[in-house]
Amino acid sequence: MNAALELGGTKTVVAVGENNGDLLDEYRFPTTTPEETLGRVVEWISAKTSPEAIGIAAFGPVRIDTKATDWGTMLASPKPHWNGFSITAALLAAFPESNITLETDVNAACLAEARIGAAAGMENVAYITIGTGIGAGILCGGRLLHGALHPEFGHILVPRKMGDEFAGICPFHGDCLEGMASGSAIGRRWGKPAHELSSDHPAWEIEAWYLAHGIIGLLAISPPQRVVIGGGVSQVEGLHDKTEELVRVLAGGYFPAVNEAPYVVAPKLGQKAGIRGALMLTGL
Ligand code: ZN
Numbered sequence: 001m002n003a004a005l006e007l008g009g010t011k012t013v014v015a016v017g018e019n020n021g022d023l024l025d026e027y028r029f030p031t032t033t034p035e036e037t038l039g040r041v042v043e044w045i046s047a048k049t050s051p052e053a054i055g056i057a058a059f060g061p062v063r064i065d066t067k068a069t070d071w072g073t074m075l076a077s078p079k080p081h082w083n084g085f086s087i088t089a090a091l092l093a094a095f096p097e098s099n100i101t102l103e104t105d106v107n108a109a110c111l112a113e114a115r116i117g118a119a120a121g122m123e124n125v126a127y128i129t130i131g132t133g134i135g136a137g138i139l140c141g142g143r144l145l146h147g148a149l150h151p152e153f154g155h156i157l158v159p160r161k162m163g164d165e166f167a168g169i170c171p172f173h174g175d176c177l178e179g180m181a182s183g184s185a186i187g188r189r190w191g192k193p194a195h196e197l198s199s200d201h202p203a204w205e206i207e208a209w210y211l212a213h214g215i216i217g218l219l220a221i222s223p224p225q226r227v228v229i230g231g232g233v234s235q236v237e238g239l240h241d242k243t244e245e246l247v248r249v250l251a252g253g254y255f256p257a258v259n260e261a262p263y264v265v266a267p268k269l270g271q272k273a274g275i276r277g278a279l280m281l282t283g284l
Helices: 034-048 087-094 105-116 177-181 183-190 203-221 239-251 270-281
Strands: 002-007 011-017 023-030 053-058 099-104 125-130 134-140 226-230
Touching: 002 034, 002 087, 002 105, 002 270, 011 034, 011 270, 023 034, 023 270, 034 087, 053 087, 053 105, 053 270, 087 099, 099 105, 099 134, 099 270, 105 125, 105 134, 105 226, 105 270, 125 203, 134 177, 134 203, 177 183, 177 203, 183 203, 203 226, 203 239, 226 239
Parallel strands: 002 053, 053 099, 125 226
Antiparallel strands: 002 011, 011 023, 125 134
């Protein structure tokens, strides 16, 4: 039996199961300090099994390069106390015999959606999540995409929609994608949270505009066969279709992948994508 951990900014999920993503049991609790959170994780897993392998899906930024001396360490995290904490060291101390694999939460969710979810069987998939921030996991040629760090899709720079004077809220770039289209940006722009805006609110035309431009960036670099958009903000009716339509217009006939409908879809695994993807990491 293997174990998996999905470490989110607000909630943590720990599970035992199989490397095909089948969950046998899971436990969810709020993320607090690193010591307390990992303490609960270790205690729960220990009571269930001595895992052969552990897959971790973590919020970022986090060092996922296995050759780096600080592999598994949280980097410049906006979450107090987590900066510099090594998740892998904490788990290896408790389970020294376990084989540990670490990925970003969005890459793990992308893997799960690509294997058994909304893009099942595809080897080129992007999984975008829109919540407080924006992130994406990317499967390209069957492999999860990494670089010097990991993709930071939320910070892609997007052209402004004509007449849009909203300054954007990214502390680093102002009007990057996350600065213009994250749940926090929507809240600041309209003075109320995204879930209180009706599906015919003008907010969603603007949202689709920025998302579609971000997706064109993906198409140009790591072309997905399908784009899955999840996260709380994505749940408004019609956003996937609006975005897909605009992506097709912006593609200008140039990116053949977008002609295969449906191109922009909702996730199938919902809240389970991250933890099931984390279990799949134990089989990579
Ligand atoms: Zn930014």
